[in-house]
Amino acid sequence: MSIIRLQGIRGGVGTTSLVAALAYELNRLGQRVLVVDHCPENMLRLHFERPFAESGGWAHAWKEQQDWREQAWELRSGLCLLPYGRVDAMTVGRLDHWLQDHPDEWPLRLAELTQSFDWILLDTPHHRLSGHCGSLRPDLDIQVLRPDAACHALLQGRETVRKLMINGYDPASRLQQDLLLLWRHQYGDRLLPLPVYQDEGMAESMAYKQPVGAHAVNSQAADTLRSLAIWCLSQQGGRHEG
């Protein structure tokens, strides 16, 4: 089993849509995939046709002292979702403190799932919730950014070995062309092999409550995500051989 964590460098870069799309494409390649929402916004479920009013999820289960395992949904064969759940801001804060005091909680939960899934994809919040994210040890750690000046400024001075995934690239934009050139020069192999192009199919997919590969199967974004899913498989193969 391999764990992929996606985290936006800031809000609004499309991390949740990418998690849904990548999970869907990995599943289409015959992989057993679990997606886990670590974001208090609780939006990932909306890509998988769950009702907006639904409140269940692992954080909600923590508050109600229920079993987190019972909060997961099987969306289609081999593709499962564990939502965050609907909780208030105070509960998010208390939960984060509790997770800081119990750093083994999520590693133990994930270890429990080793035999059941080939991949676990984690959608993690960009803001500082160290209890939610601090103890996670992903095999593939990906930071999501848009090719804009704000993301470039935020990248400065960050010493990290994370992979970088560009979302929403518009090749007609001079600024984005320049940023892509610069990032390829500065970050080289840390960039994922393909940027995800700006694509209306991606924007529409959440409105249709589906991953982009289900809603717009022939879109450029879906095609790129398919290629990136294959790239993930190749990374997994490399790790196992290593």
Next chain:
Amino acid sequence: MATLPGTLQMNHEQRARDDLFLLRSKVGEWRHLDTSREEVLMAALRRWPLLAELEGLEPLPDTEAET
């Protein structure tokens, strides 16, 4: 040289080879460097004041940035 008659006169190829020999003897070892990619990168950085500032470069004047 140009006034030498017939077979003693150098053709263009010989002249170029001779110039290259002369250049080599004056500058010693050299290698070819393609700086076009770096120039494109520098132009990209200097086009945008924020990018230039973060790299410690002077931005292009506004008139050039618009071209």
